[in-house]
Amino acid sequence: MKRASLAAALMVICLIVLAACSKAAKEEAPSPTPPPAAKAAEPSPATAPAAPASDKVYVCPMGCEVSDHPGKCSKCGMDLKEENRADVAFVCPVCGFKAAQPGACPKDHTVLTLEIAGKPL
Ligand SMILES: [Zn+2]
Numbered sequence: 027m028k029r030a031s032l033a034a035a036l037m038v039i040c041l042i043v044l045a046a047c048s049k050a051a052k053e054e055a056p057s058p059t060p061p062p063a064a065k066a067a068e069p070s071p072a073t074a075p076a077a078p079a080s081d082k083v084y085v086c087p088m089g090c091e092v093s094d095h096p097g098k099c100s101k102c103g104m105d106l107k108e109e110n111r112a113d114v115a116f117v118c119p120v121c122g123f124k125a126a127q128p129g130a131c132p133k134d135h136t137v138l139t140l141e142i143a144g145k146p147l
């Protein structure tokens with residue numbers, strides 16, 4: 027009788043151990059891997075191509091300067107006037123040399139005169 031109860035006790039212990047083991051095994055089941063962190067924002071593909079030159083230019087009414095941006099003349103402070111780039115020319119009054127920017131004629135060093143659409147201001 028004593029031996030039988032010992033065997034029963036051992037069996038119970040075995041069952042408890044087995045139960046504990048199986049429970050532990052279940053708890054150790056790998057947890058689902060967390061979703062990978064959101065991918066870091068990718069750098070924008072190749073830098074945007076340089077904006078094409080606008081067909082507008084901003085010209086000082088006095089002919090001091092031509093700029094690609096509106097604003098005031100850096101020399102005389104007047105508001106720059108928007109004009110079509112194709113209409114703007116700096117022309118030598120002596121020989122007719124034309125340039126896109128103010129300056130002096132390379133031939134006779136005369137200061138170039140601003141013309142808009144072929145007409146002097
Ligand atoms: Zn000016």
Ligand SMILES: [Zn+2]
Nearest residue numbers: 118121131134
């Ligand atoms: Zn000239």
